[in-house]
Amino acid sequence: MKESALPLEAFRRGKVRDVYIVDDERLLLVATDRVSAFDVVMSEAVPHKGAVLTQITAWWLTTLAPRIDHHMLSADASEIVREVPQLRGREKEIAGRAMLCRRATVFPVECVVRGYLSGSAWLEYRQHGTLAGEPLPKGLRESDRLDPPLFSPASKADVGHDENITISRMRTVVGERWAGKLENLSREIYQIARGIAAERGIIIADTKFEFGRATDNDGTEKVILVDEVLTPDSSRFWAADSHEPGHAPPSFDKQPLRDYLAAEKRAGRWDGNYPPPPLPSEVIDATSKRYLEIYSRLTGHPLNTDGTL
16 A cells, blocks of 8 residues: 555555544544655555554554553554544555554654664764764774663654754753653653564664653543554664674565665766655565564564454
8 A cells, every 4th residue: 555545534655654533532543555765755655554553553552551651542443443433434444554543742852762882873973973962982893882871862854854962952841840751751652672682693783762741531641552563664773693703694674675776876877866766676565574574583473464353
């Protein structure tokens, strides 16, 4: 599925997810098979990608409960249709890729936890010895383990890349009341997930979380985990047996796509802007296989071909 067209009021359409309004208290998130790289959405879809994102998120949220409050109400298509009768007859369309969620007021920051020095953090450290302008210990190598893990918030950009910000800047953005709660929750979730992944031979090098404010029936306002959680789009997963400090190991994500596009840019066949170049079938297949592999390695079973649990 490259895009959805459900009989519900549209809330927003992101690079990957189509979000619909169910009522004042609930949203429906539909993960399509759209894929983006270098901030450009590709013309082709990656088979099963949306189902992998939704079902990995559902698996993690179920695993994290009841320790962590979250937004998921159901990721089961039949149950969703019972709750949202307008979707009758659309079961096959939403199977495996739709999630009925509690509405929340989302904090305008990405809560990033880095267990290893990689990606944009490594690039900044290599150039300046810092992360978001804050000094890090000298002598670190790419992919070195960080103990304790670093909490590294980022601003949420509507266009372009998110930008690493300091914790003090995050306090200004979200307020003192919430900043400490977001950091503590992010660290707690990462520590739990890192242990679970390690048992499966997987390293979570870094990941980002989003949180929102929701009100209980008694009027109490609390923080809940929202959006995708510990997916290959929001996290950097490595095979533990491929990790060696000093270089970046292969990751279970859209790396085949990024590698192909980077080669097209170096060859002068693409300027990095829209429209993207056509994707060869082997690049699409390799990317799809990466998503399916991390799903099966984490959950212990393959994704059903119809995208259901």
